[in-house]
Amino acid sequence: MREQSLPIRVQGLSLTKGERRLLDDINLTIREPGISMIMGPNGAGKSLLLRCIHGLISPDSGTIHLANRPLAERRQSQAMVFQHPVLLRRTALQNLEFAAPDLAAQDPAALLVALEKVNLGARAHQPARMLSGGEQQRLALARALLRKPGLLLLDEATASLDPASVYLIESLVKQQNLLGTKVVFVSHDQGQARRLADEVIFLCHGRVVEQRSARGFFSAPGSDEAKAYLAGKIMI
Ligand SMILES: Nc1ncnc2c1ncn2[C@@H]1O[C@H](COP(=O)(O)OP(=O)(O)OP(=O)(O)O)[C@@H](O)[C@H]1O
Numbered sequence: 001m002r003e004q005s006l007p008i009r010v011q012g013l014s015l016t017k018g019e020r021r022l023l024d025d026i027n028l029t030i031r032e033p034g035i036s037m038i039m040g041p042n043g044a045g046k047s048l049l050l051r052c053i054h055g056l057i058s059p060d061s062g063t064i065h066l067a068n069r070p071l072a073e074r075r076q077s078q079a080m081v082f083q084h085p086v087l088l089r090r091t092a093l094q095n096l097e098f099a100a101p102d103l104a105a106q107d108p109a110a111l112l113v114a115l116e117k118v119n120l121g122a123r124a125h126q127p128a129r130m131l132s133g134g135e136q137q138r139l140a141l142a143r144a145l146l147r148k149p150g151l152l153l154l155d156e157a158t159a160s161l162d163p164a165s166v167y168l169i170e171s172l173v174k175q176q177n178l179l180g181t182k183v184v185f186v187s188h189d190q191g192q193a194r195r196l197a198d199e200v201i202f203l204c205h206g207r208v209v210e211q212r213s214a215r216g217f218f219s220a221p222g223s224d225e226a227k228a229y230l231a232g233k234i235m236i
Pocket residue numbers: 017022040041042043044045046047048049
């Protein structure tokens with residue numbers, strides 16, 4: 001059973017390092033059960049925001065609630081996939097066993113099914129760190145999905161993968177979303193955002209500049225920053 005994550009409510013979130021305000025009073029409520037895509041130029045604070053929502057970074061101020069409960073009570077029901085997955089020096093299957101020891105004991109066949117779902121059935125007994133980049137990313141996704149997370153966070157999870165791996169990961173993410181997992185995806189890939197996103201949250205200089213339907217965002221971005229970003233202009 002997936003635990004309900006919505007609404008995700010971020011209030012007054014700020015993070016400063018030295019002189020720089022990296023996240024600047026972020027107020028954001030995510031209500032959409034579909035896929036929310038966080039977009040914005042390099043250095044906008046997308047990864048930092050995602051890490052805060054996953055509880056990996058403590059902000060200087062502000063709060064995060066999921067389904068009206070503080071983040072600290074909720075971390076077990078969410079999972080994150082990073083651009084560069086960190087895998088154990090073990091086989092692909094052992095990486096899943098380590099992530100889900102109870103499931104591995106009760107229903108070991110389920111782990112093989114999880115590998116097959118990401119087209120890694122034939123790689124089960126290969127060292128995870130010897131897999132290709134795309135295979136490692138698919139393994140990381142399989143590992144994240146073992147928990148049946150109520151919230152799945154993906155940070156540039158398909159950057160530098162070939163089209164077939166991108167397609168497979170996007171299909172699995174969409175499927176999970178339809179099964180009830182809320183998805184928040186950071187991506188620069190406009191094609192991917194158009195394929196996946198129900199809403200876009202556009203960040204610039206550590207602030208939320210726009211939050212609207214993907215259709216509205218791409219057809220008529222409301223801010224100069226988003227217009228420049230979509231036009232491929234470098235923003236300082
Ligand atoms: N630990 C840190 N100390 C100081 N500055 C940091 C730290 N982590 C991130 N930053 C800075 O915060 C800003 C936002 O970083 P973040 O990784 O969130 O950007 P991003 O929007 O994900 O960018 P990109 O699209 O390039 O991945 C960047 O300028 C980065 O250099």
